[in-house]
Amino acid sequence: MTKKGIVLEGAHFMNGDVACAEGAITASCRFFAGYPITPATEIAEHLAKRMPEIGGIYIQMEDEIASMAAVIGASYAGLKAMTATSGPGFSLMQENIGLAVMTEAPCVIVDVMRGGPSTGQPTLPGQQDVMQAKWGSHGDYEIVALAPSSVQEMFDLTIEAFNLSETYRVPTILLVDEVVAHMWEKVVIPPVEKIKIVNRNKPNVPPEKYIPFMPGDDLVPPMACFGEGYGFHATGLTHDEHGYPQTSSSEVQQKLVKRLCDKIRLNADKIIRVEEVMLKDAEVAVVAYGIVARAALSAVRKAREKGIKAGLLRLITLWPFPEKQVSKIAKQSKTIVVPEMNCGQLVREVERSAKETPVVFISKLGEEPHTPMEILEAVRRNS
Amino acid sequence: MTEEMVHPFAKYLREAMMPHIWCPGCGNGIILNCFVQAIDELQTDLDKVVVVSGIGCIGRTAGYVNTNSFHTTHGRPIAFATGVKLANPELEVVIISGDGDLFAIGGNHFIHAARRNIGIKVICANNFNYGMTGGQQGPTTPLEALTTTSPYGNIEHPFNLVHLAAASGATYVARWTALHVRRLTQSIKKLLQKEGFGFIEVVSPCPEIFGRYNKMRTGLEMMEWFKRASMVENFSDPVKAEITPEKIVVGEFVDIEKPSYERLLHEKIAQINEKALKEMSQHAI
Amino acid sequence: MPQRLWRTPLNTEKVKRPKPEIHIIKEQCKGCGYCIQFCPKRVLEESEEINAIGAHPPRIVDESKCVICSFCTSVCPDFAIFVVERQCKEGC
Numbered sequence: 001m002t003k004k005g006i007v008l009e010g011a012h013f014m015n016g017d018v019a020c021a022e023g024a025i026t027a028s029c030r031f032f033a034g035y036p037i038t039p040a041t042e043i044a045e046h047l048a049k050r051m052p053e054i055g056g057i058y059i060q061m062e063d064e065i066a067s068m069a070a071v072i073g074a075s076y077a078g079l080k081a082m083t084a085t086s087g088p089g090f091s092l093m094q095e096n097i098g099l100a101v102m103t104e105a106p107c108v109i110v111d112v113m114r115g116g117p118s119t120g121q122p123t124l125p126g127q128q129d130v131m132q133a134k135w136g137s138h139g140d141y142e143i144v145a146l147a148p149s150s151v152q153e154m155f156d157l158t159i160e161a162f163n164l165s166e167t168y169r170v171p172t173i174l175l176v177d178e179v180v181a182h183m184w185e186k187v188v189i190p191p192v193e194k195i196k197i198v199n200r201n202k203p204n205v206p207p208e209k210y211i212p213f214m215p216g217d218d219l220v221p222p223m224a225c226f227g228e229g230y231g232f233h234a235t236g237l238t239h240d241e242h243g244y245p246q247t248s249s250s251e252v253q254q255k256l257v258k259r260l261c262d263k264i265r266l267n268a269d270k271i272i273r274v275e276e277v278m279l280k281d282a283e284v285a286v287v288a289y290g291i292v293a294r295a296a297l298s299a300v301r302k303a304r305e306k307g308i309k310a311g312l313l314r315l316i317t318l319w320p321f322p323e324k325q326v327s328k329i330a331k332q333s334k335t336i337v338v339p340e341m342n343c344g345q346l347v348r349e350v351e352r353s354a355k356e357t358p359v360v361f362i363s364k365l366g367e368e369p370h371t372p373m374e375i376l377e378a379v380r381r382n383s
Numbered sequence: 384m385t386e387e388m389v390h391p392f393a394k395y396l397r398e399a400m401m402p403h404i405w406c407p408g409c410g411n412g413i414i415l416n417c418f419v420q421a422i423d424e425l426q427t428d429l430d431k432v433v434v435v436s437g438i439g440c441i442g443r444t445a446g447y448v449n450t451n452s453f454h455t456t457h458g459r460p461i462a463f464a465t466g467v468k469l470a471n472p473e474l475e476v477v478i479i480s481g482d483g484d485l486f487a488i489g490g491n492h493f494i495h496a497a498r499r500n501i502g503i504k505v506i507c508a509n510n511f512n513y514g515m516t517g518g519q520q521g522p523t524t525p526l527e528a529l530t531t532t533s534p535y536g537n538i539e540h541p542f543n544l545v546h547l548a549a550a551s552g553a554t555y556v557a558r559w560t561a562l563h564v565r566r567l568t569q570s571i572k573k574l575l576q577k578e579g580f581g582f583i584e585v586v587s588p589c590p591e592i593f594g595r596y597n598k599m600r601t602g603l604e605m606m607e608w609f610k611r612a613s614m615v616e617n618f619s620d621p622v623k624a625e626i627t628p629e630k631i632v633v634g635e636f637v638d639i640e641k642p643s644y645e646r647l648l649h650e651k652i653a654q655i656n657e658k659a660l661k662e663m664s665q666h667a668i
Numbered sequence: 669m670p671q672r673l674w675r676t677p678l679n680t681e682k683v684k685r686p687k688p689e690i691h692i693i694k695e696q697c698k699g700c701g702y703c704i705q706f707c708p709k710r711v712l713e714e715s716e717e718i719n720a721i722g723a724h725p726p727r728i729v730d731e732s733k734c735v736i737c738s739f740c741t742s743v744c745p746d747f748a749i750f751v752v753e754r755q756c757k758e759g760c
Contacts (some may be wrong), residue, residue, distance in 0.1 A: 005663050040393050042543035052651060052652045054656070054659075057652075059465070065459065066461075066465070069455060069462035069463040072455075072463055073463040073464060073465065074469065077467040077474065079470040082492065095456050103453075225431050227471055231430060231449065231450055232451065233445060233451075233452045233453070234447070234453050234454070237454065338464075
């Protein structure tokens with residue numbers, strides 16, 4: 001099937017989960033392993049139907065742990081691979097996310113956040129997995145996490161997630177609110193030629209010269225796959241550039257872990273994306289992401305109508321955290337307002353970057369995201 | 384005796400990783416030996432072989448074979464291998480892992496992979512305990528055996544692995560001891576050439592830990608136990624094949640034909656793909 | 669008395685029994701003793717010498733008794749012993 005037939009070019013009225021699935025297909029994802037979980041089940045169901053049509057592979061594994069392991073396996077066998085889950089499944093996947101980080105396997109994990117902790121409220125929204133996305137697995141590591149705010153972004157950011165994951169050989173997490181996942185909005189899928197798709201760097205040396213974990217200048221090693229003639233070894237144990245375990249060397253541990261972190265930290269400027277609305281002269285800045293950013297945008301506009309110099313910094317990339325962008329607005333604003341659907345997660349990072357500037361946190365848990373009036377009230381109080 | 388020649392199987396081993404970390408008399412070395420002998424006799428294209436192992440002493444095997452290899456987290460080689468096999472069905476994916484890795488933490492993945500009949504091959508080194516971490520009890524530790532976490536004698540009934548594999552739907556199930564080197568090699572060859580999910584349990588000596596705790600202080604004593612107790616009974620009922628100090632039933636238990644998961648999947652994909660292409664060209668008209 | 673033909677194969681002159689060549693990689697041996705214990709022809713025994721790790725590698729008692737069954741090759745966990753057919757010119 002030609003690429004054109006696979007990608008559903010044109011305008012559609014779509015559900016967020018379906019847009020994410022279509023984004024994956026457009027990004028050339030051809031392997032999905034998952035387990036049903038509200039509110040991410042629609043992604044699995046849609047891909048169960050679409051994957052065979054386009055010659056891709058869908059498998060429902062026995063649990064989320066197996067799903068993540070299978071995704072890493074498919075990635076190492078050469079396919080772009082994805083899984084989708086929610087909070088409880090995300091918790092189960094953490095060990096293998098660590099394995100993906102350590103073995104530098106490109107993959108995308110969609111976490112449609114719901115009310116937690118534990119089984120929580122499966123059908124209601126939350127933004128309670130933000131810190132878990134960064135710190136969920138044991139050990140020191142960096143990952144990339146993106147937060148879509150609209151159904152169009154569900155499509156676009158899934159493609160971006162695949163591109164980032166292939167560029168940096170890092171698991172990329174799409175942190176979605178349940179509201180955005182279940183919303184229906186217009187999605188425009190551009191012609192295939194206009195969409196940027198990035199594939200992993202392949203080695204350009206013959207097999208006998210290939211050193212599997214020797215990084216390039218961007219700190220990312222080119223990736224060979226099983227069956228391409230390279231016969232290499234990869235392990236979750238601390239390893240040297242050849243991939244062989246080195247469990248007794250402090251030097252190897254230092255070098256490897258530092259590189260895995262620097263790979264993202266030193267390339268942060270190329271990874272981080274934010275949207276700045278009316279921030280140039282803002283005295284009160286609202287920092288928000290996901291569905292809450294939609295309400296915040298409305299609140300900021302209303303505030304401007306009332307004469308309050310408000311602005312919005314919408315975070316598209318949550319991890320690596322946009323420290324520079326937040327520091328910048330912290331310097332020029334009197335207050336930063338952070339509305340989140342949790343008990344205080346990303347606000348801690350904002351506080352860290354904002355330093356002296358006061359940060360006001362507005363928590364809301366439950367069925368409804370913050371209303372524009374609630375955020376406007378907070379902005380007004382702190383202007 | 385003449386001057387040193389290179390071992391005929393040296394080419395199947397990663398020179399930089401040798402010598403291996405296994406204890407004197409450890410059955411893992413024998414399993415590795417029989418495995419490379421099997422792929423040598425089959426003249427398998429090494430580039431198409433992927434060896435996946437879990438955590439444990441036997442888990443180091445992936446690092447030692449000179450093929451594509453991956454060392455996963457504890458209990459997950461089967462799930463990882465499922466992803467590899469489905470992504471590229473041309474690859475020969477072999478899991479070489481231990482009794483704890485495959486049947487305790489990894490138990491769920493084992494039964495589902497067998498149920499699906501996915502074409503990955505599992506070789507289990509059953510040494511009755513968790514050797515790498517110092518000798519704790521595992522799902523195959525015999526009743527009353529002494530281990531570091533069953534210091535008063537194990538009160539858990541062990542799994543009968545061949546029964547479990549057969550009941551879960553594997554198309555090839557065999558058990559051999561580390562002493563039955565020739566039959567094990569032939570069994571591995573059969574395993575690699577058969578379609579669907581295949582399983583071989585290798586009853587393996589762990590002389591330094593399990594053996595020492597249970598009155599078999601040297602590998603030789605454990606191997607002598609295998610010699611005394613094992614009985615080759617091909618195609619006997621796996622239900623009755625529990626391992627006891629007096630009897631270890633070895634042989635092939637199951638050898639059936641059943642279409643593999645990846646065969647069914649790719650047939651379906653081809654069907655649906657064709658249908659979708661037809662619909663697309665109809666819409667285009 | 670008829671000649672006892674069954675003691676010696678009739679075609680001994682034409683078919684040569686392959687001659688064994690046993691190789692012991694002493695430094696790789698860990699002294700498990702499997703090759704010595706399970707050799708069907710008792711060709712090996714434990715030697716007096718010790719290698720770097722303190723194990724006693726096997727030594728050959730009588731190479732001519734070996735029938736190249738290769739059990740030692742397969743049962744050695746350390747790839748420290750193997751037997752091949754001696755490559756012979758005529759008359760060896």
